Amino acid sequence: MGTQPTAPQTSTSDKLPPGEFQARWWTWASQPSGSNPVSDTSGRFCMRDQPVEVWLLAGSLGEGPVERQCRVPAAKPLLAPVVNLASDVAECERFMKNAQGEVLMDGSTQALTRVSATPFTYEARAGNPFDTAAGRINSVGCGLYAWINPPASGEHELHIRGSADGKDVDVKYKLIVGSD
Numbered sequence: 229m230g231t232q233p234t235a236p237q238t239s240t241s242d243k244l245p246p247g248e249f250q251a252r253w254w255t256w257a258s259q260p261s262g263s264n265p266v267s268d269t270s271g272r273f274c275m276r277d278q279p280v281e282v283w284l285l286a287g288s289l290g291e292g293p294v295e296r297q298c299r300v301p302a303a304k305p306l307l308a309p310v311v312n313l314a315s316d317v318a319e320c321e322r323f324m325k326n327a328q329g330e331v332l333m334d335g336s337t338q339a340l341t342r343v344s345a346t347p348f349t350y351e352a353r354a355g356n357p358f359d360t361a362a363g364r365i366n367s368v369g370c371g372l373y374a375w376i377n378p379p380a381s382g383e384h385e386l387h388i389r390g391s392a393d394g395k396d397v398d399v400k401y402k403l404i405v406g407s408d
Contacts, residue, residue: 244281244282246341246343246346246348246369247346247347247348247369248348249282249307249373250312250314250343250346250348250350250369250371251348251349251350252279252281252282252284252350253284253307253309253312254314254348254350254352254365254367254369255277255350255351255352256276256277256278256279256284257284257286257356257358258350258351258352258353258356258358258360258365259273259276259277259353259356260353260354260355260356261355261356261357262355263276264356264357265284265286266286266287266288266289266357267288267289267357268286268296269294269295269296270296270297271296271297271298271401271402274286274296274298274299275298275299281305282304282305282306282307283300283301283304283305283306283307284306284307284308285298285306285307285308285386285388285401286308286309286399287308287309287310287311287312287388287390287397287399288397288398288399289357290395290396290397292398293398293399293400294398294399294400295399295400295401295402296399296400296401296402297401297402297403297404298401298402298403298404299403299404299405299406300379300403300404300405300406301405301406302378302381302405302406303378304378305375305376305377305378306374306375306376306378306379306386306403307373307374307375307376308331308373308374308376308386308388309371309372309373309374309388310327310329310330310331310340310371310372310373310374310388310389310390310397311323311327311329311371311372311390311391311392311395311397312343312369312370312371312372312373313369313370313371313392313393314350314358314360314365314367314368314369315367315368315369316345316367316368317345317368319368320344320345320368320369320370321344321345322393323370323371323392323393324342324344324370324371324392326391326392326393327342327371327372327390327391327392327393328372328390328391328392329372329388329389329390329391329392329397330387330389330390331374331376331386331387331388331389332385332386332387333376333379333384333385333386334384334385335385338374338375338376339374339375340372340373340374341372341373341374341375342372343369343370343371343372343373344370345368345369345370346368346369346370347366347367347368347369348367348368348369349364349365349366349367350364350365350367351363351364351365352365371392372390372392374388378405379403379405380405381405381406382404382405382406383402383403383404383405384402384403384405385400385401385402385403386400386401386403387399387400387401388400388401
């Protein structure tokens with residue numbers, strides 16, 4: 229098995245390399261538009277089809293500020309993309325050229341992991357908001373991601389702000405972390 233170049237993983241999860249966490253995120257995010265966590269404007273779909281290792285959060289499709297509320301189980305690390313793309317190497321290079329953003333958890337800046345073009349495979353569902361065909365998709369992903377250690381039980385505010393390639397993301401989450 230050959231090795232593939234990967235982005236530095238200094239601030240990423242110990243458990244999942246960029247290709248794996250992008251595969252989980254894009255599979256989760258590629259649900260039908262009527263129940264999609266990225267196009268969701270309230271947070272009602274945030275719990276749907278979450279993977280075991282990490283709790284995934286969504287940015288937006290860039291259509292303006294979004295506010296969501298989400299219940300999160302205790303002891304789960306969070307993964308939130310600031311801006312991200314599934315495409316090819318050339319598009320990722322263009323997309324990441326001016327990518328910027330920040331994630332604030334209860335007002336504290338979170339470290340961001342910059343992921344350059346990384347190959348991965350994910351499962352897309354019919355009717356997803358990315359106009360991707362249903363089925364197994366081989367792609368190249370990139371973006372800015374925040375890995376957040378499991379937050380303490382209780383209420384937290386998470387604010388995701390970013391921009392890349394003319395797309396602006398501004399999402400506020402009210403997270404309710406508990407032992408549910």
